[in-house]
Amino acid sequence: MFTKMQSRSLALAAVAVAVGVASADAQAATGTAKAAIVAAINLTENTNMNFGYIIPSASAGTAVLATTGTLTPTSVTYLNGAAAGQWTATGTANQPAVITLDSTPDTLSNGSGGTMTVDTFNHDAGGSPNFGSGTLTFHVGATLHVGANQAVGSYSGSYNVTVNY
Numbered sequence: 821m822f823t824k825m826q827s828r829s830l831a832l833a834a835v836a837v838a839v840g841v842a843s844a845d846a847q848a849a850t851g852t853a854k855a856a857i858v859a860a861i862n863l864t865e866n867t868n869m870n871f872g873y874i875i876p877s878a879s880a881g882t883a884v885l886a887t888t889g890t891l892t893p894t895s896v897t898y899l900n901g902a903a904a905g906q907w908t909a910t911g912t913a914n915q916p917a918v919i920t921l922d923s924t925p926d927t928l929s930n931g932s933g934g935t936m937t938v939d940t941f942n943h944d945a946g947g948s949p950n951f952g953s954g955t956l957t958f959h960v961g962a963t964l965h966v967g968a969n970q971a972v973g974s975y976s977g978s979y980n981v982t983v984n985y
Contacts, residue, residue, distance in 0.1 A: 858912040859954075863983050865907055869960060872901030876970035883966060887944035887959040896966050905960035909951070909983040917949040917956050920982040928964070930973030937965045941979060956983070 871883050881895030891902035921941035929935045945958035
């Protein structure tokens with residue numbers, strides 16, 4: 821027959837064996853940590869986007885400005901002066917770039933209550949733009965919506981361009 825002391829000893833021995841077996845399965849490993857430091861991106865507008873001189877008609881129309889600077893008018897008359905926006909971004913060489921343009925319409929106004937909207941912004945940097953040697957230059961085009969009998973005046977506004985790694 822076992823005494824209380826022997827029972828406790830056997831129980832403690834069983835616990836010690838169980839703990840010893842469990843700790844025999846434990847593993848230690850070392851992970852790797854990395855970091856890459858890249859230059860802050862500097863973005864400069866070289867050429868303002870300009871839809872040029874347009875004559876409205878009795879019906880609403882559009883002026884689609886391509887990234888090449890050519891303008892395609894619909895229900896308006898285009899005279900001249902169109903230019904795609906040109907931008908230069910500098911950053912760390914050979915890093916991928918993400919270019920984001922406005923996804924909602926922006927407004928151009930003439931200061932006298934006349935407004936037009938600009939939307940469908942696009943760029944010519946391709947699907948996988950890259951900083952290459954540290955510089956990325958691209959053009960921006962968009963669509964101008966001209967109202968029926970749009971008020972005469974010089975219209976201006978802004979749009980947003982964001983470049984990230």
